[in-house]
Amino acid sequence: MSAVREVLTRAAATLTEAGVASPDFDAAELLAFVLGTTRSMLIVSPPELDGDRLAAYDDLVRRRAEREPLQHLTGVAAFRHVELAVGPGVFVPRPETELLAGWAIEQAQQVISTGSTDGVVVVDLCTGSGAIARAVADEVPEARVHAVELDESAHGWAERNLAGTGVELRHGDMATAYDDLAGTVDVVVCNPPYIPLEAWESVAPEARDHDPHLALFSGDDGLVAMRVLEQRAALLLREGGVVGAEHADVQGESAPAVFAATGRWHEIRDHVDLAGRARFVTARLAR
Known part of the structure; x- marks a missing residue:
C-alpha cells in the first residue's frame, strides 16, 4: 500500500x-x-x-x-457550475439546494424563450452565501438577478461571491425587501430557515454548531419564514410569476399548505430530491 x-x-x-x-x-x-x-x-x-x-x-x-464543516476547512463549496467562498458565519450550501436552483434557472429560461420584451427578473430571498443567485446569473446571463440577506456576516460572504456577476445584492430583511420591484418579478426563489426549534438536538453538529442559527431555525413548526415568503412573493411577482422554496423533508405537505391556504396560488407542487425525499415547493401566482 x-x-x-x-x-x-x-x-x-x-x-x-x-x-x-x-x-x-x-x-x-x-x-x-x-x-x-x-x-x-x-x-x-x-x-x-x-x-x-x-x-x-x-x-x-x-x-x-x-465536526467542523469540510467546506470551512477548505474555504470553498461547489454549487452546480460555480465555486463559492464559505467559512464561519455563513450557511454552507447543500447539494440538495442545487435542485431548487435548477428549477429557478429553468423557469427563467422559459420566460426568455417566450420572447418577453422586458427580459426576466429573478429575486433570491435569504441568499446566504449567494449560491442560488450566483448559479442563476451564471447559467442565465440574460436575467436580471437580485438577492437579499439579513445576517451581516453572511451578507459579507455574498458580497464576495457575487462580485462581478451583475447580481444586485442588498442587505436587509426578506419580509420588507424589494418594494421597488413589486409586481415585476418573474421568479422568486428562496432557501429559508425551516427547522423547528424543538428539533435542535437532531440537527447535525456541522450545521447546529457552525451555521448561523438565523439560517436554520424558524419557529415552533419550522414554517414561520415560509409564511413570510408566501406574503412577500405574492407582492413581488407579476401575474403568473412563480415561487420556489426549499423545506425540510418532513414538510412535504405542510409547506405546500402554506400557499394553498391563502387562495392566491395555483399549480402548487412539491418536489423530491435525488433520494426521493420531499425537498422544495413551487407555486404560480393566480391573481
Missing part, C-alpha cells in the same frame, strides 16, 4: 469513528487540498508527503473529526 493510501485509510477511520457521514470522501478532499491537487490525482499520481504537509493534514482531519 502506498503512503498516500495508508494516510487516507487512517484518516477515513478517524472520521468514521467521529460519525462523519462521508469519511472516505472527506479524507481524500482534505488531503487533495493540502497537497494542491485533486482527489483523482491522489491515486493516479500520488504526490510526495513531507512532514509539514502531513502535520497540516492531520490537523485538518482532527478538526473535521470535531
